Amino acid sequence: MPKPIIIDCDPGHDDAIALLLAFAKPELVKVLAVTIVAGNQTLEKTVLNALKVLSFAGVECEVAAGYDRPLLRTLEIAPEVHGESGLDGPILPEPNFKASIKHGVQTIIDHVRTSKEKVTLVPTGPLTNIGAALLGAPDIKENIERIVLMGGAAREGNWTPAAEFNILVDPEAASVVFQSGIPITMVGLDVTHEAQIMASDVEFLLNSGKKVGVMVGELLEFFGEFHKTMGFAGMPLHDPLAMATVLEPTIVETKHLPVRIETQGQYTTGRTVVDFYGVTGEKPNVDVALAVDRDRFVQMILDAMLSYN
Ligand code: RIB
Numbered sequence: 341m342p343k344p345i346i347i348d349c350d351p352g353h354d355d356a357i358a359l360l361l362a363f364a365k366p367e368l369v370k371v372l373a374v375t376i377v378a379g380n381q382t383l384e385k386t387v388l389n390a391l392k393v394l395s396f397a398g399v400e401c402e403v404a405a406g407y408d409r410p411l412l413r414t415l416e417i418a419p420e421v422h423g424e425s426g427l428d429g430p431i432l433p434e435p436n437f438k439a440s441i442k443h444g445v446q447t448i449i450d451h452v453r454t455s456k457e458k459v460t461l462v463p464t465g466p467l468t469n470i471g472a473a474l475l476g477a478p479d480i481k482e483n484i485e486r487i488v489l490m491g492g493a494a495r496e497g498n499w500t501p502a503a504e505f506n507i508l509v510d511p512e513a514a515s516v517v518f519q520s521g522i523p524i525t526m527v528g529l530d531v532t533h534e535a536q537i538m539a540s541d542v543e544f545l546l547n548s549g550k551k552v553g554v555m556v557g558e559l560l561e562f563f564g565e566f567h568k569t570m571g572f573a574g575m576p577l578h579d580p581l582a583m584a585t586v587l588e589p590t591i592v593e594t595k596h597l598p599v600r601i602e603t604q605g606q607y608t609t610g611r612t613v614v615d616f617y618g619v620t621g622e623k624p625n626v627d628v629a630l631a632v633d634r635d636r637f638v639q640m641i642l643d644a645m646l647s648y649n
């Protein structure tokens with residue numbers, strides 16, 4: 341029976357590939373809705389990007405715009421990574437369907453409240469929508485199976501030395517989520533930086549003769565530019581690894597650890613503070629991904645992208 345999921349994202353090159361991965365596996369997951377948050381780019385752009393990518397792949401589903409800014413802070417975007425459009429690289433046609441008129445947060449609440457099976461939330465952007473849904477409708481916790489999120493890092497950050505982008509953009513929302521008591525799998529930079537797709541894989545996609553495969557190759561070519569400047573050999577597929585972890589949980593190895601979110605530090609705001617040695621005495625609240633089967637992951641991505649006609 342496919343697992344009911346809601347994807348909350350900020351497309352974003354890697355978000356786009358995570359969406360395509362999910363819709364390539366209907367035997368494993370049923371996407372109840374795709375909700376959108378501001379993050380990599382402004383909300384207007386992240387919504388349009390989601391609609392464009394899904395339309396290009398021949399997928400139509402409920403897409404609902406959520407928050408255009410963090411709960412308390414001003415929005416920080418990442419044009420240096422994702423470009424002015426938030427999805428620079430391929431030229432994508434205008435979408436062939438529109439976003440829902442319902443707010444993304446209400447969409448999450450309504451689907452979780454009415455789902456006959458517990459829902460898995462898969463956030464791959466800042467946690468504003470998820471945090472707001474939990475604050476606005478705490479009852480939904482009872483019908484959430486797990487939150488498998490791309491965010492955080494037990495070790496080094498990527499947007500500051502201490503913090504990963506998704507958590508840094510809205511640390512208050514992240515704190516609401518991490519302290520919610522809901523089972524959480526944190527797919528952070530510790531594993532996504534290992535889950536790199538290489539130039540040879542991109543060439544394979546570009547030469548596949550399949551339109552979605554070629555388009556993903558073009559996305560990765562652009563996405564790789566920024567990561568070259570950071571000294572990466574390839575392109576870390578952050579969000580697709582969170583989605584892959586929903587599809588095949590054994591693709592990562594996790595440790596159940598206490599994790600809290602720093603919201604005050606001058607140099608450390610946005611840090612996921614992981615207590616490896618139990619020195620805080622806090623109860624473990626997060627399954628932290630610390631190792632990944634990279635080859636199996638990359639093969640899953642390539643197969644999924646080429647499964648589209
Ligand atoms: O730090 C990586 C995360 O930030 C990814 O989700 C990427 O899409 C950006 O949102």
Ligand code: CA
Pocket residue numbers: 349350351352354355379380464465579
């Ligand atoms: Ca993202």
